[in-house]
Amino acid sequence: MEELDLNMESIARRFEQSAELIRRCGPLLAARIAQATELIVRSCRAGGAVLVFGNGGSAADAQHIAGELVGRFLLNRPALRAVALTTDTSVLTAVGNDFDFASVYARQVEALARPGDVVWGISTSGNAPNVMAGLVRARELGAKTILLSGQGGGAAAAHADILLDVPAAHTPLIQETHVVIYHVICQQVEAALAQP
Numbered sequence: 001m002e003e004l005d006l007n008m009e010s011i012a013r014r015f016e017q018s019a020e021l022i023r024r025c026g027p028l029l030a031a032r033i034a035q036a037t038e039l040i041v042r043s044c045r046a047g048g049a050v051l052v053f054g055n056g057g058s059a060a061d062a063q064h065i066a067g068e069l070v071g072r073f074l075l076n077r078p079a080l081r082a083v084a085l086t087t088d089t090s091v092l093t094a095v096g097n098d099f100d101f102a103s104v105y106a107r108q109v110e111a112l113a114r115p116g117d118v119v120w121g122i123s124t125s126g127n128a129p130n131v132m133a134g135l136v137r138a139r140e141l142g143a144k145t146i147l148l149s150g151q152g153g154g155a156a157a158a159h160a161d162i163l164l165d166v167p168a169a170h171t172p173l174i175q176e177t178h179v180v181i182y183h184v185i186c187q188q189v190e191a192a193l194a195q196p
Contacts, residue, residue, distance in 0.1 A: 018176045021168055025177055029164055033181065036162045037188040039144045043118045044193060049081040051113055051143075053105045053134055054122030057175050059086035061122050061148075061182065068186040075190050083112065085134070105134030115142030123147070124174045126154020126165070135159035148181060150174040 040050055050069060052062040062084040069082035085108045086092075095107045105121070113119055119138035121131040126149040135145045136159050147153055147160035151167045166177045 018173060021166065021173050022177050022180050025166060025181065028167065029181065032162055032164055033184055033188070036146050036164060037185055037192065039146065039162065040118050040185070040189050041192045043116055043144070044080050044189070046116055047081070048114065048117045049083060049112065050118045050120060051083050051085055051109060051138075052120045052122070053085040053108075054131060054148075055128050057171075058122035058124065058128075058131075058148075058178075059084075061175070061178055062086045062120075064179075065120070065182050065186065068183075069189070073183070073186040073190045075194050077190060077194055080189070080193070085109070085112075102129040102133050105130050106137040109134050109137045109141065109143070113138050113141050113143040117143040118146060119143045120146040120148065121156060121160075122149070122178065123154065123156055124150045124171045124178075126150060126152065126156045128156070132156040132159060148178055 043050065052065045054062050063086060066082040066084040069080040085105050091108060092104050095104045099107065109119055119135060121135050123131040126147065132155055135147065135156055138145050139159060144161050145159060146162045146164065147156050148164045151165055151169055153160065153163045153165045157163050164181055166174045168174050
């Protein structure tokens, strides 16, 4: 079997790049992460829901977030109302077929979101039309919006009450940092709701 000629320095450098970006985001985004946590805690205490969505890897992140909130992150506590709008293939394909793919999240937000709920879009570029449409519809319905994105938040930033934008343009680095950001939020939400 032929041995691969792998560059160990480039592998180690890749870890360093990710760690450095994550390190920079702590102080840069801490205040906005606290604001996002407050929105979610306030909504959960009022019986509200968190609706999360994105495309591709961000769709997987949406499911991860919903799983942490419905299940648990670190503490045993009551389940929180959270739904990943990425998982119902019948709804996604019906809306995509009968309307268009840009409507797949806006239509679900219209069906499920209520004033005071939190609608959380994820897009590394911030330019995904369906993510932006979901945030727009959420605001029209009186829900609060969070956008988790790359640098600047793209076109969707204008529709976010809280923008959590990672200062990078390289998609894998952005996605790796997103995991840390939403894990911190889930931990903070859980800790706040565990208090009497």
